[in-house]
Amino acid sequence: MRTVAIVPAAGRGQRMGADKALLDLGGTTAIERVVATCRGAGIDDVIVVRRGDAAALPAALGVTVVTVAGDGEMADSLRAGYLALPSDAARVLVFPVDHALVEADTVLALGALLHRAGVGIALPLFRGRPGHPVLLTRQAFAEIERPGAVLRDVVRADRTRVQAVATANPWVHADLDRPEDLRAAVCALHGEPWSTVAQMFRHRSHRSYRPDPVPHAQLERLVDAARHASTSSYIQAYAVVVVTDAAIKHDCARLCGGQQHIVEAPVFAAVCADLHKLAAACGRHGTEVQAQSLELFLQATVDAALLGQNLQLAVEAEGLGACMIGAARNQPIELAARLGLPPHAYVVFGMTLGVPADDPVPRGRLPLAGVLHWDRYDARVEPVLDGADEVMRAWARRANAEQGGYGGRPVDEHKGWTERMARAWGADSAYAKARRTLRDELRRLGFGLE
Numbered sequence: 350m351r352t353v354a355i356v357p358a359a360g361r362g363q364r365m366g367a368d369k370a371l372l373d374l375g376g377t378t379a380i381e382r383v384v385a386t387c388r389g390a391g392i393d394d395v396i397v398v399r400r401g402d403a404a405a406l407p408a409a410l411g412v413t414v415v416t417v418a419g420d421g422e423m424a425d426s427l428r429a430g431y432l433a434l435p436s437d438a439a440r441v442l443v444f445p446v447d448h449a450l451v452e453a454d455t456v457l458a459l460g461a462l463l464h465r466a467g468v469g470i471a472l473p474l475f476r477g478r479p480g481h482p483v484l485l486t487r488q489a490f491a492e493i494e495r496p497g498a499v500l501r502d503v504v505r506a507d508r509t510r511v512q513a514v515a516t517a518n519p520w521v522h523a524d525l526d527r528p529e530d531l532r533a534a535v536c537a538l539h540g541e542p543w544s545t546v547a548q549m550f551r552h553r554s555h556r557s558y559r560p561d562p563v564p565h566a567q568l569e570r571l572v573d574a575a576r577h578a579s580t581s582s583y584i585q586a587y588a589v590v591v592v593t594d595a596a597i598k599h600d601c602a603r604l605c606g607g608q609q610h611i612v613e614a615p616v617f618a619a620v621c622a623d624l625h626k627l628a629a630a631c632g633r634h635g636t637e638v639q640a641q642s643l644e645l646f647l648q649a650t651v652d653a654a655l656l657g658q659n660l661q662l663a664v665e666a667e668g669l670g671a672c673m674i675g676a677a678r679n680q681p682i683e684l685a686a687r688l689g690l691p692p693h694a695y696v697v698f699g700m701t702l703g704v705p706a707d708d709p710v711p712r713g714r715l716p717l718a719g720v721l722h723w724d725r726y727d728a729r730v731e732p733v734l735d736g737a738d739e740v741m742r743a744w745a746r747r748a749n750a751e752q753g754g755y756g757g758r759p760v761d762e763h764k765g766w767t768e769r770m771a772r773a774w775g776a777d778s779a780y781a782k783a784r785r786t787l788r789d790e791l792r793r794l795g796f797g798l799e
């Protein structure tokens with residue numbers, strides 16, 4: 350039974366500002382993706398409907414192109430496609446190029462529905478809402494020939510012949526309409542197949558990387574996405590310096606306690622609190638930014654941290670790995686100078702990122718009861734500390750058993766979280782000592798902390 354896909358791709362793409370068929374989805378055009386999906390689902394032929402003055406499609410697509418006059422209205426395109434159907438086409442798949450992210454499994458599921466007796470139209474549902482592509486028997490599709498008929502009329506004419514299949518793919522419903530949709534589509538195609546929350550549970554810091562570079566376009570997209578975090582009073586008091594230059598990265602590593610993964614990673618991103626733009630905005634209007642304010646320091650630092658966490662999550666969602674680098678505050682003045690930061694800016698933390706070469710044992714976290722409180726804080730801390738010690742010891746046992754330890758050395762399986770924290774942040778804290786000059790350094794960088 351011959352099935353032919355009709356791909357309406359004749360619109361002017363005014364909201365998108367581009368010809369949708371030729372949108373670059375990160376290496377392939379939208380029309381190439383639709384055709385590949387059709388082929389993958391066993392569709393026999395593909396008819397693409399274009400405006401007469403539209404640009405040529407990529408070569409070797411192996412499709413039939415038919416043209417329509419005017420603005421490429423959907424109904425006109427479908428009628429033009431109908432007239433071009435081979436005489437033995439028994440089923441028609443209407444697959445607008447706007448839905449290029451639909452997968453072959455959806456098309457196959459539609460095909461299975463149409464085998465059922467009495468079914469003339471099969472369409473996909475995402476969360477109860479119908480979408481595209483729509484598969485019809487030739488007989489049902491022929492109703493598009495009626496003057497003024499649109500596909501919706503054909504579907505609604507007789508509900509008893511319509512069957513739907515639920516899919517988890519939101520792109521059956523969402524379409525490529527605006528530039529934001531294109532950005533989301535490229536992200537969806539490059540992302541991990543996990544939900545955002547599942548991705549959060551999968552987090553691990555990576556400290557070893559392959560040399561593969563991360564494309565600049567991807568870095569730009571990740572930082573662009575990350576900066577859409579909430580921002581205190583809309584001040585957007587942050588900046589990110591993305592370092593890929595080997596010599597600068599080497600210096601950053603030296604200034605961040607000599608951490609080798611900063612040298613190894615293809616990218617070191619310095620996440621900065623930045624009042625420089627705010628200072629200039631105030632200057633433009635004849636006043637001076639209150640950079641001495643502790644509140645403003647906190648706002649900028651929180652803003653930067655939110656961006657940074659968003660960035661790490663975005664990086665992980667695209668299958669890369671990352672590790673935040675608080676050691677960027679070891680020598681903040683030298684690091685700011687090396688990165689050319691203006692006054693009123695400092696690196697809150699850095700971040701190594703790239704294709705991970707390690708597979709760290711997940712760290713686990715404190716028992717949730719120590720973090721999540723209902724209505725009132727529950728200060729009973731002893732069971733929480735016992736649980737935290739056990740989480741740490743379990744991690745050490747697993748790291749020793751599976752990876753011979755951590756960082757090339759066996760981990761003490763008896764030492765719990767409390768003992769480690771007491772050593773790190775108790776009276777002899779090396780961390781505290783290393784950062785005892787931090788307040789003065791931040792002042793020299795233009796933050797008053799008053």
Ligand SMILES: Cc1cc2nc3c(=O)[nH]c(=O)nc-3n(C[C@H](O)[C@H](O)[C@H](O)COP(=O)(O)O)c2cc1C
Pocket residue numbers: 552553554555556608672673674675676677698709711712713
């Ligand atoms: C602000 C911040 C700074 C950090 N600095 C460093 C660092 O300088 N070097 C490092 O190896 N890890 C650093 N980390 C990573 C933590 O050690 C890591 O998140 C923690 O041990 C929990 O492990 P996980 O992220 O794998 O779950 C930092 C994390 C944060 C949030």
